[in-house]
Amino acid sequence: SYDVTQPPSLSVSPGQTASITCSGDKLSDRYVSWYQQKPGQSPLLVLYQDIKRPSGIPGRFSGSNSGNTATLTISGTQTMDEADYYCQAWDSSTRVFGGGTKLTVL
Amino acid sequence: QVQLQESGPGLVKPSETLSLTCTVSGGSLSDSLYFWAWIRQPPGKGLEWIGSGYYTGDTYYNTSLKSRVTISLNTSKNQFSLNLRSVTAADTAIYFCARDHEENFDYWGRGTLVTVSS
Numbered sequence: 001s002y003d004v005t006q007p008p009s010l011s012v013s014p015g016q017t018a019s020i021t022c023s024g025d026k027l028s029d030r031y032v033s034w035y036q037q038k039p040g041q042s043p044l045l046v047l048y049q050d051i052k053r054p055s056g057i058p059g060r061f062s063g064s065n066s067g068n069t070a071t072l073t074i075s076g077t078q079t080m081d082e083a084d085y086y087c088q089a090w091d092s093s094t095r096v097f098g099g100g101t102k103l104t105v106l
Numbered sequence: 107q108v109q110l111q112e113s114g115p116g117l118v119k120p121s122e123t124l125s126l127t128c129t130v131s132g133g134s135l136s137d138s139l140y141f142w143a144w145i146r147q148p149p150g151k152g153l154e155w156i157g158s159g160y161y162t163g164d165t166y167y168n169t170s171l172k173s174r175v176t177i178s179l180n181t182s183k184n185q186f187s188l189n190l191r192s193v194t195a196a197d198t199a200i201y202f203c204a205r206d207h208e209e210n211f212d213y214w215g216r217g218t219l220v221t222v223s224s
Contacts, residue, residue, distance in 0.1 A: 033210035
């Protein structure tokens, strides 16, 4: 089965850029989506097809996917961006999530 | 605006079957663009895709759960369901239903906690 891997945690200061990675074999051959989950809430889709933002997602969220690594970048990180972030890929009719990265903004 | 709402027992005994229903409003299960998915999250842990169903009856399951899972769609009621057989404490989780666009899940329910305990 296909697997994707994320670092468990990342810490940034407000206003800095946060880069969260997602690694998998030939990941750039697949579309990657990213979800934000705050405590007690359902996951929220923040990026899909590697780089696209759903309506209502701020422009400070951007993405890339090259080789074996996809990256979610949050520019000018705000305290409200503190959350768990999950990448997700699609492979042969199955869907797989990364283990999640806890982003701390302080 | 698509909305999804999970319902079902919050407590299931070990070895029994966990059964949940997701009611969809603002969208149709018969829409050929979408699958309909179940995803779970054990307390304090990450997300796990359980499986997805399509209005034609096609289903796709996580290989690790495939032997115990059935997802079915009732298009007349605009509901879809999850049955997970022979549950153990490891199946204790928040269970989410979601609209599945194959490459992403764009609408999610609020989730329901199911505890497996005698």
